[in-house]
Amino acid sequence: MKATPKSLLATLRGVRQERPPLWLMRQAGRYLPEYRALRETKGGFLELCYDPEAAAEVTLQPIRRFGFDGAILFSDILVVPHALGQNLWFEAGEGPRLAPALVDTTLAALEAAPQRLDPVYATVARVAAALPPETSFLGFAGSPWTVATYMVAGQGSKDQAAARRMAFGDPAAFQAIVDAIVELSVAYLSGQIEQGVEAVQLFDSWAGSLSPAQFERWVIAPNAEIVRRLKALHPDTPVIGFPKGAGGKLAAYADETGVDAIGLDETVDPAWADAALPAHLPVQGNLDPLALVAGGAALDAAVDRILAAFPDRPHIFNLGHGIVPDTPIAHVEHLIRRVRGG
Numbered sequence: 001m002k003a004t005p006k007s008l009l010a011t012l013r014g015v016r017q018e019r020p021p022l023w024l025m026r027q028a029g030r031y032l033p034e035y036r037a038l039r040e041t042k043g044g045f046l047e048l049c050y051d052p053e054a055a056a057e058v059t060l061q062p063i064r065r066f067g068f069d070g071a072i073l074f075s076d077i078l079v080v081p082h083a084l085g086q087n088l089w090f091e092a093g094e095g096p097r098l099a100p101a102l103v104d105t106t107l108a109a110l111e112a113a114p115q116r117l118d119p120v121y122a123t124v125a126r127v128a129a130a131l132p133p134e135t136s137f138l139g140f141a142g143s144p145w146t147v148a149t150y151m152v153a154g155q156g157s158k159d160q161a162a163a164r165r166m167a168f169g170d171p172a173a174f175q176a177i178v179d180a181i182v183e184l185s186v187a188y189l190s191g192q193i194e195q196g197v198e199a200v201q202l203f204d205s206w207a208g209s210l211s212p213a214q215f216e217r218w219v220i221a222p223n224a225e226i227v228r229r230l231k232a233l234h235p236d237t238p239v240i241g242f243p244k245g246a247g248g249k250l251a252a253y254a255d256e257t258g259v260d261a262i263g264l265d266e267t268v269d270p271a272w273a274d275a276a277l278p279a280h281l282p283v284q285g286n287l288d289p290l291a292l293v294a295g296g297a298a299l300d301a302a303v304d305r306i307l308a309a310f311p312d313r314p315h316i317f318n319l320g321h322g323i324v325p326d327t328p329i330a331h332v333e334h335l336i337r338r339v340r341g342g
Helices: 007-012 033-042 045-049 052-066 079-083 114-130 144-153 161-169 171-195 212-233 247-257 270-276 289-294 296-309 329-340
Strands: 070-072 087-091 095-099 136-142 199-204 239-243 261-263 283-287 315-319
Touching: 007 136, 007 199, 007 315, 033 045, 033 052, 045 052, 045 087, 052 070, 052 114, 052 329, 079 087, 079 114, 079 144, 079 171, 095 144, 114 136, 114 171, 136 144, 136 171, 144 161, 144 171, 144 199, 144 212, 161 171, 161 212, 171 199, 171 212, 199 212, 212 239, 212 247, 239 247, 247 261, 247 270, 270 283, 270 296, 283 289, 283 296, 289 296, 289 329, 296 329
Parallel strands: 070 136, 136 199, 199 239, 239 261, 261 283, 283 315
Antiparallel strands: 087 095
16 A cells, blocks of 8 residues: 555644555665666766756656655765855765865865755656655754765764864854855755755764754754754754664654654664654654665564554654665665555
8 A cells, every 4th residue: 555645744733644654865876777877877966966957856766766755866965065255175985075174174164065065956857746645855964963064074984083172172164154054955955845845854964973952053053043943944944853873863854844744764763763852743764764765574673673663753764874785676676565465
């Protein structure tokens, strides 16, 4: 049984479905042969993100293949620092690079280039015109803490030490970076909504690296500001917060940010989340991406635990983080059948 039309959007608005709607983080990407074939023709990852025709095609590929209940815009969280004036490129096999790193220079030295986001808006418009009527369209941005960690260090890191040092040692300078990200993120998400996305997700991939007090200042406060300002502009657009690694701080995040739904990573016990989070708050998640790779009895048991954990709460089935490149397509197909009761 497939979920009812626009069931994902209805779930985000608090209406529980008989079977949860389903989409997967990074569902458009390297595990799909059609994505790999297209990327070969377009060159690098960033070139693909900034090519509206190609990025729209990538966004639509998993919808055509699997019929997910939600399509998520194909882009990257680091287009925001690119638009704030940092140079952005991707080193093969090593990941993103930003220059100049803000550990070496000041925010004021950057020359903002918001026009760099125009191709993303064009992608949104293309996808919105092409999606099936039952498919909800999700946009996204990186949350300020996570984006700032890349801006400060100039690249990703295991412990986000450069950003954490700045946040402790020069909180005023770090606050200025976070404020700039908030400002542009509101405009960026608003632009996505104006072009056709129906809900947005805030990705805070490195939220788990902060102490409770730092989490309050650098995760909860800026996300609450984005939600507040976005709701003033677009009161009917749901916002999903995904603070990966937040653990026991999830309840405070839910209470204080004003998000419409919470994404759970794979380390969260879904039964605990159901008990700890505000009643009736929609949740999303939280299958371990490696359980999807493993398949078989391990996958079935994990799916059953998640489906049983939310007997009364609106729930969107998803992974606890992004799908990994070596995920077998047959396992995704099996997951869809299990979640939809087929």
